Amino acid sequence: MFTIGDFAQYGRVSARMLRHYDAIGLLRPARTDPVSGYRFYEAAQLARLNRIIALKDLGFSLQQMGAILAEEVSVPELRGMLRLRRAELEAARTAAEARLAQVEARLRTIESEGRMSADDVVVKRTGTVLLAELSGTAAGYGPEDIGPVITPLYAELCRLLETAGVTPAGPGLAYYEDVPEPNGGSGRPAEGSEGKDAIVVHAGMVITEEALAKAATAGAASGRPAADTSGRPGTPTATGLGFDVVTLPGLDSAATVVHRGPMSRILPTAQNLAHWIDANGYRSAGYARELYLECPPDQEKWVTEIQEPVVRA
Known part of the structure; x- marks a missing residue:
């Protein structure tokens, strides 16, 4: 079973939304701890959540969604609803494109339920890497939130690396963190927390110490501050080259x-x-x-x- 925070991550929704759906009876948790009140969900409940979000993005009210779900709406029916909604949004095509893409992603997931193979899942250790990175904040963990943040970060990072003469030594690697609490805390939102959906997006490229040292030397010769990689592992540090570096533990x-x-x-x-x-x-x-x-x-x-x-x- 999953905590409300984990289930929200897999569904790409907020914990606050899940609590609201519980309150109105649209999506009840599989179990609620009678002492703490914490909610727990099962992976099978993702199917209902996918339908709820698809209907929501198609413009249906919560009351209408409840009635449609009670009738066990089929995938062809959802497809029909999507076509009608697309016609209605034709005049606002530019603004609606991102939302329609997410509806399509939900429908693809619904269509593949029960047919997805997990044979390619492998549990393994990953190695420690040195990353050049830029960071930004996204409003949430959904693709519609991450994409507009991470895409320009990588474009700018690649430009800065080229300017500094640093050739990436490996592929790009992105990682995410919750926005730190004002008191220095961190971690996923706890049960009962509100407004903690924003996350920090780290867009990184694998580099080598040698390439960074060479760029830092050239930077120092041109009057720029030398790169600093002395921070503790996992903590981004400034280079004076426009990007940060971080030793990301495996x-x-x-x-x-x-x-x-x-x-x-x-x-x-x-x-x-x-x-x-x-x-x-x-x-x-x-x-x-x-x-x-x-x-x-x-x-x-x-x-x-x-x-x-x-x-x-």
Whole structure:
């Protein structure tokens, strides 16, 4: 079973939304602890959540969603609703495109329920890497929130690396963290917390100490501050070259799976991984990392390894 925070991550929704759906009877948790009041969900409940979000993004009210779900709406019916909604949004095509893409991702996930193979999931250790990185803050963990933040970060990072004369020594690697609490705390939102959906996005490229030292030397000769890599592992430090560097520790145990295609369609892969984790006696230990193995101009040909830190349940 998953905590409300973990379930919200897999569904790419907020914990606050899940609490609201519980309150109105649209999606009840599988179990609620009678003492603490904490909510727990099962992976099988992702199917109902997918339908709720698809109907919500199609413009249905909560009352209408309840009635439609009670009639066990079929995938063809959802497809029909999507076509009607697309026609209604034709005049606002530009503003609606991102939302429609997410509806399509939900429908793809619904269509593949019960047919997704988890044979390609591998649990392994990952190595420590030195990253050049830029960071930003996204409003949430959904592709529609991450994409507009991480895409310009990587474009700027590649420009800065080229300017500094640093050639990447490996693929891009993105990782995520919750926005730190004002008192210095961190971690996933706890049960009962509100407004903690924003996350820090780290867009990184693997580099070498030698390449960084060479760039730092050239930078010092031109009057720029020398690069500093003396910070503790996992803590980004400034280089004076426009980007930060971080020694990112490896993961002791990561459930990994390869995603093919654009990251806007990550949902089926991520939820397939969630089913595997639940079925094999693990639980998530943090946000998944994304290792971009192949990123040609055609995003349909992208190959990305999803690395979810896990521990035994």
